[in-house]
Amino acid sequence: MTRFYKKLTFIILLVFVVLSCKNDDDQEIQESMAENRKALGSSAEDLLSADTYKSMTIELVFSPAYKPTTQTLDLFRDFINARVNKPDGITFIETNISDQNGPFSISQIRTIENEQRTRYTVGDDIAVYVYFASGNANSDTSTSVTIGTAYQNTSIVIYEKTLQEVTNNVQDVLTRLEATTLHHEFGHLFGLVNIQDDDIHPGGKHEDLDHQKHCIIDDCLMYFESQTLKRDQLSKNIERLKGFQNIPSFDPGFCIHDLQVKGGI
Ligand SMILES: [Zn+2]
Numbered sequence: 001m002t003r004f005y006k007k008l009t010f011i012i013l014l015v016f017v018v019l020s021c022k023n024d025d026d027q028e029i030q031e032s033m034a035e036n037r038k039a040l041g042s043s044a045e046d047l048l049s050a051d052t053y054k055s056m057t058i059e060l061v062f063s064p065a066y067k068p069t070t071q072t073l074d075l076f077r078d079f080i081n082a083r084v085n086k087p088d089g090i091t092f093i094e095t096n097i098s099d100q101n102g103p104f105s106i107s108q109i110r111t112i113e114n115e116q117r118t119r120y121t122v123g124d125d126i127a128v129y130v131y132f133a134s135g136n137a138n139s140d141t142s143t144s145v146t147i148g149t150a151y152q153n154t155s156i157v158i159y160e161k162t163l164q165e166v167t168n169n170v171q172d173v174l175t176r177l178e179a180t181t182l183h184h185e186f187g188h189l190f191g192l193v194n195i196q197d198d199d200i201h202p203g204g205k206h207e208d209l210d211h212q213k214h215c216i217i218d219d220c221l222m223y224f225e226s227q228t229l230k231r232d233q234l235s236k237n238i239e240r241l242k243g244f245q246n247i248p249s250f251d252p253g254f255c256i257h258d259l260q261v262k263g264g265i
Pocket residue numbers: 184188213214224226227
């Protein structure tokens with residue numbers, strides 16, 4: 001082979017290697033995106049246990065005016081650390097974006113996620129995305145508002161604009177409602193209640209059959225009123241929240257029992 005052909009072969013090989021690396025990277029990104037686009041509740045064990053994923057990254061996305069309170073973020077860290085078994089730790093990252101134009105349908109919320117989410121599940125690190133929305137849910141009516149939705153296995157939207165409106169931005173009340181909503185939606189990612197039809201307390205003992213996917217215990221975090229608020233009950237709900245010494249938590253008999261069976265602590 002002449003020098004020229006040797007050189008040419010080398011260049012062709014190099015181009016081939018570079019191209020195949022690029023394909024590998026693309027494929028890896030596509031695969032991890034697919035891992036984060038599964039049905040709600042299907043990653044409960046992956047989130048709770050250390051079997052497949054040893055660490056967790058939680059990405060909190062918001063624009064400056066809709067950042068959750070510092071106390072909410074502190075409460076959230078404690079909440080996660082108390083429930084998930086991740087020996088290599090839990091990382092919380094904040095991603096700043098600009099205001100998006102609401103009100104939002106869930107398909108718009110998914111589009112924002114596709115554009116703004118920067119962390120996906122990779123290796124033994126499972127990633128979760130939480131968006132604090134700069135607009136209301138477009139399903140809001142004159143009688144009720146939605147304050148949060150868990151819509152995929154690792155995706156949550158908190159309607160921060162709505163929370164600020166219904167609490168008149170009074171910080172203590174806002175923190176209570178914000179943290180309760182965030183923890184409640186995370187409970188849905190953990191599979192509560194009976195999201196995947198695999199509850200270990202079947203037959204209406206745990207799931208409130210009048211308000212499916214929610215807990216029958218009325219002071220549990222997973223009680224149905226934590227997701228949709230009736231406008232005429234707003235002040236009653238807020239007074240109720242203010243009356244608690246701490247914000248609502250999972251009831252030990254059913255909800256915590258479920259989480260522990262799925263590998264939580
Ligand atoms: Zn709910």
